[in-house]
Amino acid sequence: DVKVTQSSRYLVKRTGEKVxxxxxxxxxxxxxxxxxxxxxxxxxxxxxxxxVKMKExxxxxxxxxxxxxxxERFSLILESxxxxxxxxxxxASTEGxxxxxxxxxxxxxxxx
Amino acid sequence: xxxxTQMEGPVTLSEEAFLTINCTxxxxxxxxxxxxxQYPGEGLQLLLKATKADDKGSNxxxxxxxxxxxxxxxxxxxxxxxxxxxxxxxxxxxxxTSGSRLTFGEGTQLTVNP
Numbered sequence: 001d002v003k004v005t006q007s008s009r010y011l012v013k014r015t016g017e018k019v020x021x022x023x024x025x026x027x028x029x030x031x032x033x034x035x036x037x038x039x040x041x042x043x044x045x046x047x048x049x050x051x052v053k054m055k056e057x058x059x060x061x062x063x064x065x066x067x068x069x070x071x072e073r074f075s076l077i078l079e080s081x082x083x084x085x086x087x088x089x090x091x092a093s094t095e096g097x098x099x100x101x102x103x104x105x106x107x108x109x110x111x112x
Numbered sequence: 113x114x115x116x117t118q119m120e121g122p123v124t125l126s127e128e129a130f131l132t133i134n135c136t137x138x139x140x141x142x143x144x145x146x147x148x149x150q151y152p153g154e155g156l157q158l159l160l161k162a163t164k165a166d167d168k169g170s171n172x173x174x175x176x177x178x179x180x181x182x183x184x185x186x187x188x189x190x191x192x193x194x195x196x197x198x199x200x201x202x203x204x205x206x207x208x209t210s211g212s213r214l215t216f217g218e219g220t221q222l223t224v225n226p
Contacts, residue, residue, distance in 0.1 A: 004155070033213070042118075042201060043156075043216040058213075090155055101148075101214055103155030 003027075006091050006104035013111050019078040021107050023091030029102075030095060032074035034058075034066065037088040037106070049074055081111045114139045116202050116217035124223045125192055133187040133220045135176075135202035143204040145169075145178055145185040146214070150199040159187075159200070192224045 007022035025032065031050050035043040035058075045058030047066040055066050063085060067075045074093075078085055091104040119134040137143065144163045148156040160169030165180035174189045185202060202217040 035216075037219075040218055042116075042218040045213065045215075048213060092156075100146075100158050100161070101156070103157065105153075105155045 004091055004093055004102050004104040006089075006107050008107050009105065011107060011109045013078075013081050013109065015082060015111055017078075017081045017111075019081050019109070019111075021076040021078075021089055021091075021109070023074045023076070023104055024072050025074075025093040025102070026072065027093070027095070027102070028071065029093035030071075031093060032068065033092040033094075033101070034064075034074065034076045035090045035092065036060070037090055043090065046076065078109075083111050085109065086111045114143070114204060114206050114215045116204055116215055118200075118202050118217035118220050121219070122221035122223060124225065127194055127224055127226050128191045129224075131187070131189040131192045131196075131222070133200055133202075133222070135185045135187065135217060137183050137185065137202075137204050139183075139204055139206050139215075141207045142180070143206045145176070146203040146205070147174070147176055147185070147187050148201045148203060148216075150201065150219075152198070156201060192222075194224050194226055197222055197224045 004025045013019050033048040034046045044060050049055045049068040065077045089107045092101040094101050115138045146161045147159040149159045150156045160171040162169040162178035168177045176185050176187045199219045201219045203214045
């Protein structure tokens with residue numbers, strides 16, 4: 001089975017901190033994604049990557065950056081956390097020609 | 113741009129009731145359409161999909177038919193169970209979208225009472 005693993009289920013960080021969210025997939029998928037999930041807004045795409053060291057902005061990239069140094073790992077970085085970044089963050093991956101997305105269990109981030 | 117609109121929730125049903133969750137979309141060309149489900153405390157998982165007009169996706173008693181003329185992909189189940197309580201997301205992938213990018217609807221919370 002495909003497994004997408006996010007490093008933390010719950011995180012509490014202070015305003016202004018630099019925050020790293022890590023995601024690892026074990027099926028050699030080309031594409032990886034970071035979404036945030038908020039009530040009434042569904043899932044919104046922050047960034048995605050279709051190859052190592054390649055990245056593209058999604059719909060809401062402001063305040064975020066990403067890193068993909070290895071194919072299996074995709075990191076989301078909050079440069080200076082703010083309270084409006086309190087949310088559920090979901091990582092996903094897909095294989096190049098297969099459009100089914102596999103999701104991690106999510107990281108609930110609270111910024112205080 | 114591409115967008116997905118789901119019926120407003122939450123939806124509360126009794127066990128064995130009929131379920132419909134409406135989904136309509138806007139996209140250029142002919143997208144692939146999906147329903148994902150999120151059980152409490154978990155990430156999303158694919159429930160069913162359809163890749164061309166008039167296709168019917170089905171899984172676990174759920175069905176949805178790709179209707180190009182109405183740009184819709186409504187989710188139905190004839191008899192819901194308590195275990196179906198979850199959040200349901202409609203999504204699309206437009207043709208030629210780089211990296212298999214998905215666009216999601218707002219999600220519909222379903223609660224099934226015994």
